[in-house]
Amino acid sequence: MLSIALRTLRTRWTTFTGSFVALALGVALLTVMGLALASAADAPQRAPERFAAAPVVVRGQDTLSVSTPIGVRGKPLPRPRPVPDRTVAALRALGPVTEDRSFPVRAEGAPGPLVGHPWSTAAFAPYALTAGRAPRAADEVVVTGAWATVGDRLRTGHGTVRVVGTTTDRGFERAVFHTDARAARLAPVSTQLVVEADPGRVRRAVGDTARVLTGNARRLADADPDRDREAVTALNALFGTAGGVAAFVSVFVVASTFAFSVAQRRREFGLLRLAGATPGQIRRLVGAEALLIGVLASAAGCVLGAYAAPHLAAWVVREGLAPGWFAIGDHTWPYHLAFWTGLPVALGGVVAASWRAGRTGPAQALREASADTGALTRGRLLCGTALLLTAVATLAAALLTDPAELLHRKTYVSRPMLLITAVALLSPLLVRPLVRLIAWLPSRLPGAGGMLVRENAAAAVRRTASVAAPVLVTVALTGSLLGATATLNRAQAAEQRQRTAADLVVTAPGGLDPAAVRRLRAVPGAEVSVTAPSAVYVLEEGVALVRSEARAADPAALAATARLPLADGRVTGLDDGSIIVNEEWERHAVGQRVDVWLGDGTRRTLRIAAVMPAGTGDNGVYVTAANAPGAVPDRAEVRVADGADRAAVTAALRKAARSSGERVLTADAWLRETSPHTDGRTRAGFLLVLGIALLYAGIALAGTLVVATSDRRRELASLRLAGATRAQVLRLVAAEALTVTAVGGVLGVLVAALNLLGMDAALRLLSAPAGAVLPWSALGAAAGACAVVAVVSAVVPAGLALRR
Structure with a gap:
């Protein structure tokens, strides 16, 4: 069987190209995801910034700890508590103590947000004067960087001040240093201080009243010390989501492609059965083909992933999805994981197809009819119905028990996959009526073209369902993901608008x-x-x-x-x-x-x-x-x-x-400014996920249509013999491809609408009705891209076939 499988792959390479490319891309993405996750796990710990030269930093307690029957539970406080006065007095007995203060500064002409500090803390970064001198009066300041020069007068929210000095720019903040006395008036509460004393003696003096930070732990006294960890967590979630979507779509595409190839090879399997091949041998043949494709595609995917990972890392840094230090490291386990995941994906994608191939009877070799029969097998009907009922049951359970669960990103990203698979399995039931509905008007036009398009698409149920499936995936994911965020944003904006009865809002x-x-x-x-x-x-x-x-x-x-x-x-x-x-x-x-x-x-x-x-x-x-x-x-x-x-x-x-x-805004202006919206990072993440889906859709469309058109040589030749011109035949093929794409688009919109209706029902139960939002422009763009790929993939092979 292995030798036959090798000859089959060599002879029918166009049939298996789509599965090979889809699986290779899936393995490549798994490789990239694994390399990214491994690199994030080895992320360098951020060094102290403002207190890099400070001996010991004492910070007020910033964590709430509560004892429970299963242990101590802790949560960060909104802001640290002040260090107790008795602790400060004890520390002053050990050595010099410098109180740190931070407060926002608003200045006209500043390049961005500014933060104020007392001048005595500048030495702990350390900041060095590049011009001028230290501040001595309440209206004197020192600024970092070159955006202001000595002698400039700045109009700030705390009055007009004069720049008497400038310092080096350390890169992590734009600071404005006041005198210690002025800083104490602007920020009366100090939550952390620097002690120049032995760390051991400081710890004994502090006890459990505050935290003592030394070494690399001094970074916890910086502003937002966990920003890198939060960025890496978001990056892991992004790659996890992208990997999950890639795995789902790759299995979907591989299974669909193999199932269609098996259906197209009914005569071939029938001839093998006539020659004495048993059902088990036919199944082993299909399995051997999948194994060969899996090995080759997985190896190619690992190579492609190694090449693509650094480029993707640079992109996520450029888009602000990852910190600037993020880069792909030298790890080997992601390659093993991706390769040994690709093989089960390939073999799992052909289980049903191989079983169907083994059931091919010898008499099917004699069939000449091109109309599909039995496209919806009993197993497919049972699986599709079970998945559909599961999707409905889980939605109903969530609405009855915890509607808020449907608003979480992990839920509205994963739920559509269940419904997409169910509709794709049941698509043979829906294809024929949808085709007749979509092609009803063209079929009424003069000429036979519209009628032929309708009848061809309606008769070839397997081919139509296989072409519509990737369009269904792309449109459904686009509508579900983008529509979910738009629906949630609209509900949050409506809530905010309902809560506001003010005419004006003053903010800072x-x-x-x-x-x-x-x-x-x-x-x-x-x-x-x-x-x-x-x-x-x-x-x-x-x-x-x-x-x-x-x-x-x-x-x-x-x-x-x-x-x-x-x-x-x-x-x-x-x-x-x-x-x-x-x-x-x-x-x-x-x-x-x-x-x-x-x-x-x-x-x-x-x-x-x-x-x-x-x-x-x-x-x-x-x-x-x-x-x-x-x-x-x-x-x-x-x-x-x-x-x-x-x-x-x-x-x-x-x-x-x-x-x-401060700024004074009308209520409408404030609501527009603070209204929830999809930020650049979320948009970039969805672009990555939907780009994967669109890429797979193009592969599946191209592969399926190339194979289908190649097998329609007799049909196209018959049309030419009946008097159709070459241009008429190509227009017929293009119109049929557009019709089938429209079928997939309609099914995708229906799936997206059902998902969004579930979210809208959850919002109504949570007293936040807003109405589902379908992103029609994005849906049109996704469907249009699929249509272009479908027409090109159908017309080019047809044109080549007609030349013969």
């Missing part, structure tokens, strides 16, 4: 200045609600420490400027002894008392004053300022009082906010 990137808040509240005719971000922690079921994003607000002002979607209770019932929660909390009945930990780790027992629906997950909780210690206000929502002049109130607000650098 680093927080509102206290003096500006006082001026805003003093504006006549303005009802001002100032809110601050914080966090609240609760122990669910006694073992899970859950963090909820919280906002601190004044209840009366909040009721005037916001329309919180409440399921029970009222906003004005909120006070220093209560909390507003959402229905995701274990206890969410008005009047119940819950034990919580505040943003600084303080434990409190609060009464539930009101309950919000779960929504899309952004409702969070609300507390008063007394239960959000250290929270810095970042937003003021303003409602113009009845009878007040809106223009005058707006002008007064802008004047009050101008000296501190």
Whole structure:
């Protein structure tokens, strides 16, 4: 059988080219993913930045630890606690202590966000003066880089200052150094300090009141020290998703291609049966062909993956999906993993096809009819029905038990695959009626072309289903992935719009200045609600420490400027002894008392004053300022009082906010600016995933149509003998390819619509109805690309066949 398989591959190489290329690309992507994951695991640990030259850094406790029956559970606090005064006093007895402070600085003409520090901390980076001198007065500063020069006057949110010195640019921040006294007034609370003393003595003096950081651990005192880890986690998720999609589509394409090739070779298998071949020998022949293709394609995929991995790594760095240091390392296990995964994919893709080939009867060698019979086998019907019922049952279970699960990315990326496979298996049931529907109007036009297109596509069910399958995959994935994010973004935007009753919103990137808040509240005719971000922690079921994003607000002002979607209770019932929660909390009945930990780790027992629906997950909780210690206000929502002049109130607000650098926006402008949208990283990730699907679709379309058209030489010759011109035959082939592509596109849109309707139902159950969003432009682009590939892949072989 091996020698026959080798001769078959050599003779019918066009039949197996699509499977070879699809499997090779799948193995290549698995190789790339494995190399990327291995390289991310060996990521270099970021070195200290601001405190690279500091001997010892003492940082206030920044983690909440809670004992549970199954161990200690911890969560990071929104901001570190201040180092206790008695600890600071003990440290001063050991050596010099320098308190560190960081605060946002807004300056006109700055190249980007600025951060302020006391000058005494500059030596710990270290920063070195390149011009001028150190600041000595409250209105003097030193800046990093060359965007300002000595003598410049900068208008900042804290007043006008004069640049008296510049330092080297360390690359990790744009700093503005003030005198220590001025920095202490602008940022009264210090959460970390540098101690010039023996680390052992410092640890004994600190005890468990703070964290002592030495060596590489000093990086934890930098701003956002975990940004590389978060970026690598996102990168792993991206490659995991891409690998999963590639594995799914490659198996799908390989199985579809082999199944079609087996159907096209019925006469060949019938002749082998007439010559005495047993069903087992036929199955072993098909299996041997798959084995040969699997070995060759897997080896080629490993070589291709080794070449593509560095280019893909450079692309993800360029697109901001990975840190700048990310590069492919020298690892061998991804090659073994990819190669030995490719072989089972190849063999698994032909299991059903080989079984069907073994059932080919000797009499089928004598059949001349080109019409397909028995395209929907019993096994295919059972598997398709089972998968369809599974998709419906799991959707219903999720809607009844946990609708929020359907809004998670891992869910709306994986769920479409189940439905796609079910519809593809059942496609022979749907192909003939869809073809007749799509080709109904062309078939009514003068001439026989439209009728021939309809009858050819409807009669060749296997060929039509095999060509439509990759189009189905591409269109369904495009609609499901892009539509899910668009639907979720619309629901979140609708929630935000519903919650906002303000006319104007005042914002500041680093927080509102206290003096500006006082001026805003003093504006006549303005009802001002100032809110601050914080966090609240609760122990669910006694073992899970859950963090909820919280906002601190004044209840009366909040009721005037916001329309919180409440399921029970009222906003004005909120006070220093209560909390507003959402229905995701274990206890969410008005009047119940819950034990919580505040943003600084303080434990409190609060009464539930009101309950919000779960929504899309952004409702969070609300507390008063007394239960959000250290929270810095970042937003003021303003409602113009009845009878007040809106223009005058707006002008007064802008004047009050101008000296501190805050921005005054209309509510509509603020909603547009903060409305959820698909960012560049998410778009690039989806581009990678959908690019894989489109690439596989092109391979499957080209391979299937080349094989199908090559086997239609007699049919095309008959048309020429009947009087059709060469151009007419080519137009007929192109129209048939477009019709079949349209069938796949319609099925893909139906699958995407069903997936999005499930998400929309979940949003309605979560009290966040928005309506499903189908990305018609993306769907049209995907279907158009498939149509171009289909027409070219059908017309070119037909043209070559007609030349003979």
